[in-house]
Amino acid sequence: MQLPESVLKNRRLETLVENQTSYALNNAEMHVFETHQTAEQVLLKFHYPVLASMLEGKKVMHLHNSTAFDFLPGESLILPPDELMCIDFPEAQMKNPTRCLAMTISEDKITETVQHLNESRAKADGEWRFTDYNFHFSNDLAIQQILHRLLFLFAEDHTSKDMFVDFMLRELIIRILQAETKKIYTEQTLQLDSNHRLAYIIQYIRKNLDKDLSVKELSNKLYMSESNFHRVFKNELNSSPIDFINNERIKLAVSLLKDPRKKVKEVYMECGFNSLSYFIRTFRQKKQVSPKEFQLKAVRGAE
Numbered sequence: 352m353q354l355p356e357s358v359l360k361n362r363r364l365e366t367l368v369e370n371q372t373s374y375a376l377n378n379a380e381m382h383v384f385e386t387h388q389t390a391e392q393v394l395l396k397f398h399y400p401v402l403a404s405m406l407e408g409k410k411v412m413h414l415h416n417s418t419a420f421d422f423l424p425g426e427s428l429i430l431p432p433d434e435l436m437c438i439d440f441p442e443a444q445m446k447n448p449t450r451c452l453a454m455t456i457s458e459d460k461i462t463e464t465v466q467h468l469n470e471s472r473a474k475a476d477g478e479w480r481f482t483d484y485n486f487h488f489s490n491d492l493a494i495q496q497i498l499h500r501l502l503f504l505f506a507e508d509h510t511s512k513d514m515f516v517d518f519m520l521r522e523l524i525i526r527i528l529q530a531e532t533k534k535i536y537t538e539q540t541l542q543l544d545s546n547h548r549l550a551y552i553i554q555y556i557r558k559n560l561d562k563d564l565s566v567k568e569l570s571n572k573l574y575m576s577e578s579n580f581h582r583v584f585k586n587e588l589n590s591s592p593i594d595f596i597n598n599e600r601i602k603l604a605v606s607l608l609k610d611p612r613k614k615v616k617e618v619y620m621e622c623g624f625n626s627l628s629y630f631i632r633t634f635r636q637k638k639q640v641s642p643k644e645f646q647l648k649a650v651r652g653a654e
Contacts, residue, residue, distance in 0.1 A: 368440070369393055374505035377513050378460040379520055381505040382453045386443040395436045399455040400481070402527070403428045403436075404490065404498055408449030411439035414485050422451075422487075427494065429486040429527065432458075452502065456520060464524040472586050479528055488530050491589075497523045529589040548573050549587060553595075560600050561623045566592050600624060601637045608646040615642045 370385045380399075386408075403422075410422040414436060422428065430436070443449040461481050468479045490498070497519055504516050552569055569592060570580035584592050600622040607618045619630035619642075634642045 369395070376505065376516050378457040378517060380455045381501065382455075383502075384451045384453065386440045386449040387445045388440075389443055390440045393438045393440070395438060395453075396433060397430070397453065397455050399432055400458060400461060401430050401434075401453050401455045402523075403430065403451060403453045406450040406452060408440075408447065408451075409442050410449060410451065411441060413437035413439070417485060420487065425495070426487065426489050427498075428488075429482050431483050431485075434485065452498070454501065456524070460517070460520055461524055464521050465528070467521075468525060468528065474532075474587055481524070481528065482531055486527075486531055488534060491526075491530065494523065494526050494530065497526070526589070529587065533588045533590070549584065556596055557599060559623075560596070560603055561621055563625070564596050564623065596623075597633055598637070601634060604630070604634060604642065605638070605645070608642055609649045611646070611650045613646075615646070618642065 368386055368388060368390045370387075372383045372385075374381045383406075392413075404427040405422050405424045407424060411419055412422045412428070413419045414430075415434065440449050465479050465481055473479075501516065501519050501523070504512050504519065509515070552573060555572065556564060556569070566577050566581060570577045573580060575583070581592060584590070584595070588595060590598070604618050604622045607613050607621060608615075615631075616627060619627050622630070624630035624633070631641055634640075634645070638645055640648070
C-alpha cells in the first residue's frame with residue numbers, strides 16, 4: 352500500500368528514527384511513521400486503542416507476554432490502550448525507509464459500533480467484543496482498501512472529512528471484529544468449547560473435505576434453517592459456507608500437490624471437488640496458477 356501524495360507532501364524529516372506526521376479528527380488520530388536508519392528498542396505507546404499497519408519495510412515487534420515477531424507490509428496489529436511497544440528496525444535506510452501507520456480510535460466510537468452490531472447482527476454464541484489484547488493479523492482486501500481510503504481522507508482538505516472518516520471507522524471496526532472471529536474459529540477450533548456451534552461445524556468441514564458437503568447438511572447438524580445458517584456463518588466469518596469450504600479444499604490441494612507423485616486428477620478427488628474443471632478454475636482463482644503449474648513450481652523449488 353502506497354502513501355497518498357498528500358501525506359508525502361506534508362511529512363517533514365526531523366531525525367532519522369521514527370519521524371511522525373499526524374492528523375487529528377473527532378474520533379481518531381492518524382500517525383504516519385517513517386524511519387531512515389537501522390535502530391533497536393525504540394519505545395512507543397498510545398493512550399487509546401490503536402491499529403498499527405505496516406506500509407513499507409520491516410519491523411521486529413517486542414510486546415508484553417509474547418515472543419518477538421516480524422511486522423511486515425500487509426499486516427496490522429490491534430493494541431489496547433497504554434500497551435508499550437518495543438520496536439527494532441533491522442532494514443531501514445535513507446533510500447528504503449520503513450513506513451508504518453498508527454491510528455488511535457476513540458473508545459466511544461468503538462463502543463457505539465460494537466453495541467450497534469450486537470443489536471443488529473448478534474453472534475450465534477455470545478456477544479461481539481472489541482479485542483482487549485494484542486491481535487496481529489494479515490489485512491484482507493477490504494481492510495487494505497479502507498486503510499488506504501483513511502490515509503487519503505485524513506490528509507484531505509475537506510469540510511466533511513470528519514463525517515467521511517466516521518463512516519469508514521465503523522466499517523473498519525466491524526471488519527476487524529469479523530477478522531478476529533474468523534481467526535479464532537479457523538485457528539483455535541480445538542481449544543473452543545464443543546458446544547460452540549460454528550467451531551464444531553468448522554471441525555466437521557475440515558475432517559470431511561473429501562465428502563459432498565452441502566449447506567443443507569451442515570445447517571441440519573446445527574438444527575438451523577439453511578438461510579439462518581448461511582446468515583450466521585457469513586455474519587461471523589465474513590465468508591459464505593461454500594467459499595469457506597472451497598478455501599479449505601484449496602489449502603488441502605496445495606499440500607497434496609507438493610508431492611510430485613500425485614496426479615491432479617487424484618488431488619481434486621481427495622479434496623472433494625465434484626469436477627476436475629471446477630477444481631482447476633477454483634484453484635486458478637485462488638492461486639493465480641493452474642494446479643499443474645503450481646505443482647511444477649513446487650517440485651522445482653524443492654530440488
